[in-house]
Amino acid sequence: xxxxxxxxxxxxxxxxxxxxxxxxxxxxxxxxxxxxxxxxxxxxxxxxxxxxxxxxxxxxxxxxxxxxxxxxxxxxxxxxxxxxxxxxxxxxxxxxxxxxxxxxxxxxxxxxxxxxxxxxxxxxxxxxxxxxxxxxxxxxxxxxxxxxxxxxxxxxxxxxxxxxxxxxxxxxxxxxxxxxxxxxxxxxxxxxxxxxxxxxxxxxxxxxxxxxxxxxxxxxxxxxxxxxxxxxxxxxxxxxxxxxxxxxxxxxxxxxxxxxxxxxxxxxxxxxxxxxxxxxxxxxxxxxxxxxxxxxxxxxxxxxxxxxxxxxxxxxxxxxxxx
Amino acid sequence: xxxxxxxxxxxxxxxxxxxxxxxxxxxxxxxxxxxxxxxxxxxxxxxxxxxxxxxxxxxxxxxxxxxxxxxxxxxxxxxxxxxxxxxxxxxxxxxxxxxxxxxxxxxxxxxxxxxxxxxxxxxxxxxxxxxxxxxxxxxxxxxxxxxxxxxxxxxxxxxxxxxxxxxxxxxxxxxxxxxxxxxxxxxxxxxxxxxxxxxxxxxxxxxxxxxxxxxxxxxxxxxxxxxxxxxxxxxxxxxxxxxxxxxxxxxxxxxxxxxxxxxxxxxxxxxxxxxxxxxxxxxxxxx
Numbered sequence: 001x002x003x004x005x006x007x008x009x010x011x012x013x014x015x016x017x018x019x020x021x022x023x024x025x026x027x028x029x030x031x032x033x034x035x036x037x038x039x040x041x042x043x044x045x046x047x048x049x050x051x052x053x054x055x056x057x058x059x060x061x062x063x064x065x066x067x068x069x070x071x072x073x074x075x076x077x078x079x080x081x082x083x084x085x086x087x088x089x090x091x092x093x094x095x096x097x098x099x100x101x102x103x104x105x106x107x108x109x110x111x112x113x114x115x116x117x118x119x120x121x122x123x124x125x126x127x128x129x130x131x132x133x134x135x136x137x138x139x140x141x142x143x144x145x146x147x148x149x150x151x152x153x154x155x156x157x158x159x160x161x162x163x164x165x166x167x168x169x170x171x172x173x174x175x176x177x178x179x180x181x182x183x184x185x186x187x188x189x190x191x192x193x194x195x196x197x198x199x200x201x202x203x204x205x206x207x208x209x210x211x212x213x214x215x216x217x218x219x220x221x222x223x224x225x226x227x228x229x230x231x232x233x234x235x236x237x238x239x240x241x242x243x244x245x246x247x248x249x250x251x252x253x254x255x256x257x258x259x260x261x262x263x264x265x266x267x268x269x270x271x272x273x274x275x276x277x278x279x280x281x282x283x284x285x286x287x288x289x290x291x292x293x294x295x296x297x298x299x300x301x302x303x304x305x306x307x308x309x310x311x312x313x314x315x316x317x318x319x320x321x322x323x
Numbered sequence: 324x325x326x327x328x329x330x331x332x333x334x335x336x337x338x339x340x341x342x343x344x345x346x347x348x349x350x351x352x353x354x355x356x357x358x359x360x361x362x363x364x365x366x367x368x369x370x371x372x373x374x375x376x377x378x379x380x381x382x383x384x385x386x387x388x389x390x391x392x393x394x395x396x397x398x399x400x401x402x403x404x405x406x407x408x409x410x411x412x413x414x415x416x417x418x419x420x421x422x423x424x425x426x427x428x429x430x431x432x433x434x435x436x437x438x439x440x441x442x443x444x445x446x447x448x449x450x451x452x453x454x455x456x457x458x459x460x461x462x463x464x465x466x467x468x469x470x471x472x473x474x475x476x477x478x479x480x481x482x483x484x485x486x487x488x489x490x491x492x493x494x495x496x497x498x499x500x501x502x503x504x505x506x507x508x509x510x511x512x513x514x515x516x517x518x519x520x521x522x523x524x525x526x527x528x529x530x531x532x533x534x535x536x537x538x539x540x541x542x543x544x545x546x547x548x549x550x551x552x553x554x555x556x557x558x559x560x561x562x563x564x565x566x567x568x569x570x571x572x573x574x575x576x577x578x579x580x581x582x583x584x585x586x587x588x589x590x591x592x593x594x595x596x597x598x599x600x601x602x603x604x605x606x607x608x609x610x
Contacts, residue, residue, distance in 0.1 A: 060435060087505055088508075089507060095498055
């Protein structure tokens with residue numbers, strides 16, 4: 001499989017009033033063509049910010065360094081004008097909150113038309129036809145009525161379908177879905193995820209699915225990356241990760257999921273998420289880790305291959321250095 | 324705003340008694356201004372022709388509002404004065420919006436240095452008492468109607484800049500702006516399509532109310548001798564000239580003063596109701 005997008009040693013700092021927040025601390029990530037890659041982690045671990053870095057949609061106090069290679073270009077060095085040609089066209093994002101992702105003042109046809117006309121260079125009628133086709137592709141019944149509606153006349157699920165339709169206007173090669181189902185109820189969640197998978201089969205794009213819901217990951221993803229405090233700690237095929245979690249944090253996450261089959265008590269992770277203003281030295285997880293060793297507070301572990309398609313960043317798995 | 328939304332707002336404005344009163348007064352003023360030569364009983368006197376035989380006559384069936392010290396019909400002059408006042412109101416607010424709104428959008432959307440520079444400039448303008456600044460500018464430019472309009476517009480735009488900058492800052496954080504950016508839409512298009520339409524409501528309200536204030540301030544400048552020059556009929560100028568006659572010939576300054584009062588009131592009535600309609604939290608009571 002070919003690599004579609006590769007993030008190499010991505011560092012992101014935010015200059016804030018309280019000092020510099022070290023939000024991403026050397027993220028390495030590869031997304032292959034035609035796969036669903038899940039990025040999981042708790043709130044504030046840097047999942048969304050990683051995805052926003054790809055299109056450089058960050059506030060002005062952000063400092064980015066590293067490389068994001070997409071189609072042979074480093075997106076971090078691309079001028080704004082060139083980047084705009086990639087945004088929406090080759091890489092598009094579906095955001096978390098469909099309720100406010102549409103401008104309340106304009107009808108759907110205006111908003112979709114705007115975007116379709118933007119890159120396609122076609123007139124209004126053709127743009128509307130294309131919009132109708134897109135809405136049909138995301139299984140919205142009666143697309144004509146939807147186009148004539150204002151956002152407040154549509155439900156959350158419908159709006160998220162519209163957002164997906166807009167994101168797919170140009171048949172992008174990467175769709176970033178930033179917690180696309182968090183604001184929706186469970187049945188709609190399932191429908192939206194199924195829709196994304198169905199469209200993926202049809203159009204063959206890759207999906208970067210950002211979520212904190214391990215159930216969603218198990219159901220939809222081919223490969224999974226686990227993030228903790230600005231680091232990717234483990235990357236593996238989805239089934240491998242659930243069967244054999246290696247990193248203590250991943251193990252902690254999985255044992256904190258309630259399992260209806262066994263009535264065992266949940267085992268929460270002890271301690272709190274570290275402050276990103278003063279992250280712990282070495283491995284950022286070591287203050288909360290049950291297996292912490294001396295080296296953990298001194299040296300940052302690198303992602304190493306444990307078995308095929310399963311890498312982990314933890315000193316425990318360094319060969320020949322078990323003590 | 325969309326067409327059907329404008330129609331809805333207009334409907335509510337007409338249904339509300341206070342704003343209906345305001346609208347009727349403003350419409351009456353516009354008609355008066357447009358057809359002044361046909362409505363005024365003595366158009367020539369309104370344009371300045373003296374009539375020494377009838378000077379300082381009290382209100383009568385011949386001269387409803389009495390006559391001034393040159394014997395000119397006050398009613399005719401008040402009617403002609405509506406032209407000047409409405410012109411000033413519209414011109415000042417339009418100019419103020421044309422300068423203020425783009426600058427505010429730019430400052431709010433771009434942030435950083437642009438924002439800092441624009442805001443410090445507005446701070447400088449706002450640190451003057453408004454009338455004093457207008458006074459300084461019109462003294463510098465010289466007398467005359469155009470100069471009054473320029474002076475007022477220059478002292479006016481920072482208010483709009485401030486208002487729209489604040490709106491722009493809150494709107495640019497909305498998810499739909501983020502979505503537009505992620506789709507590769509250019510900054511200018513985002514400003515035009517998303518920021519401006521969502522930020523404009525409070526500016527419309529402020530602008531409506533400011534029409535009244537502009538008339539008031541233009542009258543003040545005329546009163547101080549800087550605005551329209553005699554013999555042109557202007558409400559402020561008439562009040563200014565009439566103030567010396569107030570004790571013995573009350574009608575001379577009173578009727579132009581009333582005209583100013585009623586006009587300002589009308590704009591404020593409409594503006595007030597407009598504010599309540601355009602503010603989603605206050606809108607409910609009209610629906």
